[in-house]
Amino acid sequence: MGVATAPSGPAPESDRSGPGRAHWLRVGRETADDLATDAVTREQAGKAPFDEVARLREAGLLTLLIPAELGGGGADWPTAYAVVREIAAADGAIGQLLGCHYFLSSSARFFAGPALAAQVERQSAAEQWCWGGGFAHQELPLTLVRKAGGYVLDGRQSYATGILVADHLAVRAELADTGEPLAVVVHSARHGVRIDGDVDTFGQRLAAGGSVEFDAVPVASHDVLGSLSADEDVLSPLAALTSPVGRLLSVQVLLGIAEGVLAEAREYSRVGHSPWHPAWPDGSPQDPQVLTVYGELTVLTRSASALADQAREAVHGGLARGEDLTYDEYAEISVLVAMAEAAASRAAQESTSRALDIIGSRSASSRLGFDRFWRNARTHTLYEPAAHRLRDVGDYFLNGAHPPFVLPVRP
Template sequence: MNTFNIQSPASPSSETAARNARIAATRPVTAEAYPKDWVVRARDLAGEFRKGAVERDHERTSPVDQIRRLRESGIVSLLYPAELGGGGGTLREAASSVLEIAKVDGSTAALLGFHFYNSLVPLLTDYTGQNASFVRRSTQARWLWGNVTQYVNKEFVAEHHPDGGFTISGTKKWNTGAPLAEITTVLAIHPDRDRYIYAAIPTNREGLTFHEDWDPIGLRGADSSTIEFENVRILPQDVLHWSHGPKQTGPLPLWASFGAIFYSAVFIGRTLGALERIRDYTLESRRQGTFGGASVSADDPFIQAEFGQYWVQAQAAQAYFERVIESVQAAWRRRAELTDEERGNIALETLSLRTFASRTALEITPRIFELAGGRGTLWSADFDQYWRDVRTLSSHDPEVLARRVIGQHALHGTPLIFPTHFKASV
């Protein structure tokens, strides 16, 4: 069986050495047995991650210890089949685990969510089991996966290597998780420029430079840096088998739909986390202007009415989340039989969920200041972390474009079709 070389490259630069040391610190010290209840385990981990979360946000600290704990717990392998060494968990368990962690730590939750749907790429590119070795190696080492996948870079083109496989040179932006991961997916255009190739390579592969230029207002620890490729070797055994026809000429089936589920988990988790924080705050303090006779803000009828509205909205988002997950889980069980129309319907369903969850989070998370009052704006309180995280993640895919696609379908029954990204030669 082929194995990845995850040893540090010879004579590394000071930047590379520092990065290798950081990744080494995320590796499991122990390997816990898989839990009986994944969501309960995630909730326990969230309790651990709560400590220091504000400081990590303020200091833009990478969640190295938190990633190590996720790997030690086995949650990183939750979605992999038991017969390949995985946890044999469901989409609902994975998404709910992300949601629980998002209540207290948006960056770590986002990294776990991106890991989940990118670690599934070997199973998404092939339904026949020919990528099983990637999964087995991942479960054995409990890897965290990053991604270098964006379809929009038309200049990221591989070249044939004389000894087999490919080499890649070029730049890719917004590579979430890759700077903290042992392994990353890589999507590039085939040398013939008529299809894509998908590969999985160790992140210490010679020729990779991580620019560490992630400096957003939110998700400050969810590294999504620019990566430069300089004659990076893609070995034949790194290339993922593709079984959905002769060539991959468009988006990976179900990849975006799984992504929308995990985006939504972060949005809803951040919303619920904000409500839990502000609930505790109003029960313990009395803001200026609190209704007369109320000893704490939670007894103010106006604050009760506002909180009640936010709580109902959050409940609606959770119910929608559960319904869509059930639908997508059913589709995943019969993935080999899905038609293009069915995949399009799933994409519309998950796009609608992501849009609703994002809009709900963007409405509620900034309005918790109405309940906190002036003292809630203190830097040390960090009540703005929830809105900043949601705003940062939701900006990745403009909501207005999603609403247009949904509206076209709702008004005209227009199906969502994923066209080829490559024009046929004349």
């Protein structure tokens, strides 16, 4: 069935030799600078981001996380997080698209056996696949029916990131006879797959989101990666770590948006005028209100960033523990990521909203495009409400309850 009781886990650092962290951070910055040059016009055009994906592919960023011996960039998760944040600062939607790609393209490591995981990643690297889809629980689940030699997939997923440009889709489906949720990989061009760009969100419009329908789509046994069950008898602590790994990508997207809007507002303030004192240029030490707002937003964003750094180190340490990771350790990591999610959500919403106040009425100009930051942040946080994570943190603090195994809607 393709379900493995012992996930392959992350490749050891010694097996992931590649160009190195400094190289990928430089590539990430260069790609972000490239995306920033036409971010406003691309966002307003709202076209499916085939060109943007081509830029990511040309830079080598699509295969960044795949081990070097399998043909990839050989980078680790901390590096991937940094790259996603850099891209999101320039273009929040493309940051989300890339984060989703990293999450889904690496899923075989957590849910499949080592041989199958290596096979999937080797082919993904060789053919430069872009991944889309998602494993979040759906109200009307996709169904997987056993057939001779494999399965048949049916159903509709109402929202999935990246599917308009994806080569391969990774989705959650339930076995019709047992109800067990499984991670399934499907080629986007396979007969019976119908992708529709009918998701008309006011933000994150370039994340290539849409709905996807599966009509009697054949699925081979090796395309079923493994179980997504939250039952501790099925899901190992290492596989459960997939949840905070993916949710921390969402944190990077939000922090990138917050940092991006503050950087653009600062540049504009230095040549604009204060909305409170028209005679004073924005950013001037003569304007205490402007300085106070910038100070508050800087502290808020830096604080969220520091918490995200702690969560990143915890996730990296958990991955390094591999099969020795315990459920108690997983719970501590998951709670720390939940705290980072809540902090990043607040930082993104506050920064993208109050930056408009700093700039004043000129921020309403569509030509400047400042509204895209607010729309992107608000859309992302609507799909991933911070209230859920705060409840998990509170339950852990007060009752010692382990957070539920929740996969992100929008990595």
